[in-house]
Structure formats: structure tokens, C-alpha cells
Amino acid sequence: MPKINNYVDISTIDKEAKRDYIDRHSPFVHVEGEAVKGQKLKVKVKVGEEYCHPDDFDHYIAWVQLWDGDTFLGQATFVPGTQGNQCSQAEVDFYIVPTKKKMKLQAMSYCTKHGLWQGPEVEVEVKEAEEPVGA
Numbered sequence: 673m674p675k676i677n678n679y680v681d682i683s684t685i686d687k688e689a690k691r692d693y694i695d696r697h698s699p700f701v702h703v704e705g706e707a708v709k710g711q712k713l714k715v716k717v718k719v720g721e722e723y724c725h726p727d728d729f730d731h732y733i734a735w736v737q738l739w740d741g742d743t744f745l746g747q748a749t750f751v752p753g754t755q756g757n758q759c760s761q762a763e764v765d766f767y768i769v770p771t772k773k774k775m776k777l778q779a780m781s782y783c784t785k786h787g788l789w790q791g792p793e794v795e796v797e798v799k800e801a802e803e804p805v806g807a
């Protein structure tokens with residue numbers, strides 16, 4: 673079983689190098705808009721909020737996954753050079769359809785040099801769809 677590195681609030685860390693290391697590998701979930709049951713919802717996963725990650729042939733983000741609790745929702749896979757061989761933040765847009773009242777979204781990413789990383793969980797309340805007028 674591979675070691676899973678978990679995100680730690682970098683504002684609590686004094687050393688800049690460690691803040692950089694943690695942030696550049698951690699995947700963050702950003703929900704765009706309001707979650708409505710049965711309607712498509714855009715969820716962006718971005719690896720690194722403040723720092724960029726290398727995109728070298730032997731050191732890059734190989735994949736990003738999105739989970740709702742124990743339910744696997746999707747994955748995007750990258751090859752070296754996808755980010756233009758420059759330090760950048762991998763971003764993936766997932767479009768999901770909520771089917772329950774609450775989601776616990778979390779992302780994982782895999783660095784070919786520093787292993788598996790898990791970002792912070794984001795709880796999302798899902799509203800019921802409104803009935804059409806005259807239905």
C-alpha cells in the first residue's frame with residue numbers, strides 16, 4: 673500500500689521550502705456554482721494553490737482523481753510535457769451530477785517523484801431541483 677501524503681494547512685508551517693513542497697503536490701477541490709440534485713455541476717481540481725509543480729520527463733503530476741467519500745468519480749491522466757515543460761498548476765474540470773443531499777468531495781494526485789497526495793475534503797450541500805411552474 674503506498675503512503676498517502678495528506679494536505680496540512682501551510683499557514684501553520686514556518687519553513688518556506690516545506691510550505692512549497694506541501695502546496696505544490698496537494699490537489700484542491702473548487703466547486704463552481706450551486707449544487708442541484710440531478711443537474712450538472714462543475715468541479716475544478718487544481719494541484720497547488722500558491723506554488724507550481726515541475727513538468728519534467730521524470731517529475732510531473734501523472735494523474736488527478738475526484739472522489740465523493742468512497743465513491744470514485746473520475747480521473748484525468750497526464751504525460752510529461754502536458755504543462756509545456758514548465759512549472760505550473762495542473763487543473764482539471766470534472767462535470768458531475770449530484771444524486772444525494774450532501775457530497776464529501778476530495779481529490780488525489782500522483783507525483784512521479786513524491787508519490788500520492790490527498791487534498792482537503794470539501795462538503796457540498798445539494799439542493800432539490802425546483803418543480804417547473806404549472807407542473
